Amino acid sequence: MTTVIDGKQVAASVIDAVKAASQTLQDETGIKTGLAVVIVGNDPASHAYVSAKSRMAKECGFTSVQHTLPEETTQEELAALVQTLNEDESLHGILVQLPLPKHLKSEPIIQSILPEKDVDGLHVVNAGKVATGDLDGGLVSCTPAGAMVFVRRTHGEDLSGLNAVVIGRSNLFGKPMAQLLLAANATVTIAHSRTKDLPSVCRGADILVAAVGRPQMVKADWVKPGATVIDVGINRIAAPEKGEGKFRLVGDVAFAECAEVAEVITPVPGGVGPMTIAMLMANTVIAAYRKAGKKAPKF
Numbered sequence: 198m199t200t201v202i203d204g205k206q207v208a209a210s211v212i213d214a215v216k217a218a219s220q221t222l223q224d225e226t227g228i229k230t231g232l233a234v235v236i237v238g239n240d241p242a243s244h245a246y247v248s249a250k251s252r253m254a255k256e257c258g259f260t261s262v263q264h265t266l267p268e269e270t271t272q273e274e275l276a277a278l279v280q281t282l283n284e285d286e287s288l289h290g291i292l293v294q295l296p297l298p299k300h301l302k303s304e305p306i307i308q309s310i311l312p313e314k315d316v317d318g319l320h321v322v323n324a325g326k327v328a329t330g331d332l333d334g335g336l337v338s339c340t341p342a343g344a345m346v347f348v349r350r351t352h353g354e355d356l357s358g359l360n361a362v363v364i365g366r367s368n369l370f371g372k373p374m375a376q377l378l379l380a381a382n383a384t385v386t387i388a389h390s391r392t393k394d395l396p397s398v399c400r401g402a403d404i405l406v407a408a409v410g411r412p413q414m415v416k417a418d419w420v421k422p423g424a425t426v427i428d429v430g431i432n433r434i435a436a437p438e439k440g441e442g443k444f445r446l447v448g449d450v451a452f453a454e455c456a457e458v459a460e461v462i463t464p465v466p467g468g469v470g471p472m473t474i475a476m477l478m479a480n481t482v483i484a485a486y487r488k489a490g491k492k493a494p495k496f
């Protein structure tokens with residue numbers, strides 16, 4: 198029988214632990230964990246994600262501030278806001294929602310966030326700590342951290358002898374995911390759009406992680422029987438059956454057919470997505486503990 202991982206349920210258990218940790222910190226030190234979320238422009242999907250993050254932060258007992266800037270915001274204005282948030286002692290985490298409008302450069306903005314407040318784990322200091330195996334010293338990017346929770350719950354802490362294939366090589370996901378799998382002793386392949394014979398590379402995977410951004414690209418005959426399949430894609434495709442102009446969410450994996458071959462698989466929606474938000478909350482409370490000079494909990 199194939200196990201379909203319930204990401205909402207796993208995320209809820211992480212959120213419960215975050216709530217308890219933020220309450221303990223407040224009881225012991227009087228410090229309330231604070232998260233700032235910055236969004237620039239009018240993209241409706243981005244606004245939906247940002248509202249979900251702000252709502253979840255409040256549910257965790259955090260101070261949650263949201264800065265909504267107009268589409269025509271300049272690079273200097275955004276940089277100045279990040280500077281202000283860096284200096285604000287009541288804020289432990291800063292997230293700048295990506296992608297930014299085209300006229301803005303995201304890289305200098307991300308690198309200007311203090312590494313200890315970079316709850317997205319995108320600052321080079323945090324990415325470098327993951328790459329050098331210092332997983333407890335910095336902040337780990339939320340989506341790979343969430344995907345690893347699923348991997349650990351399925352295979353335990355030690356992935357010795359297991360082949361992992363990550364499709365996708367982004368700084369946001371593919372690279373840190375590969376580093377985390379490697380740190381857990383998996384034998385890791387990073388595949389991407391230029392990989393030769395992608396299906397056969399994938400068929401060697403005991404753990405297959407798809408983050409390509411192409412709807413339902415991974416087919417049943419790419420999956421090794423008994424494999425664990427983690428779907429990181431979020432694609433909106435037309436759903437005429439729901440009515441004209443309606444959409445539905447699908448992942449990068451053709452779910453129904455792959456579920457017949459895999460032993461464990463994550464759905465979209467309800468898989469990695471909710472875990473991303475849960476790990477963002479976890480990173481924020483970790484940042485608050487460190488700022489208070491206390492040993493941070495693990496999630």
Ligand SMILES: Nc1nc(=O)c2c([nH]1)NC[C@@H]1CN(c3ccc(C(=O)N[C@@H](CCC(=O)O)C(=O)O)cc3)C=[N+]21
Nearest residue numbers: 246292293294295296317466467468469470471473474
């Ligand atoms: N600085 C930054 N950090 C991010 O972490 C970041 C970002 N920018 N930009 C956009 C992407 C996307 N992302 C998602 C988070 C949760 C769901 C999620 O909860 N999805 C639900 C469904 C949501 C729906 O119904 O639309 C699910 O998969 O079940 C999806 C996507 C975070 N991102």
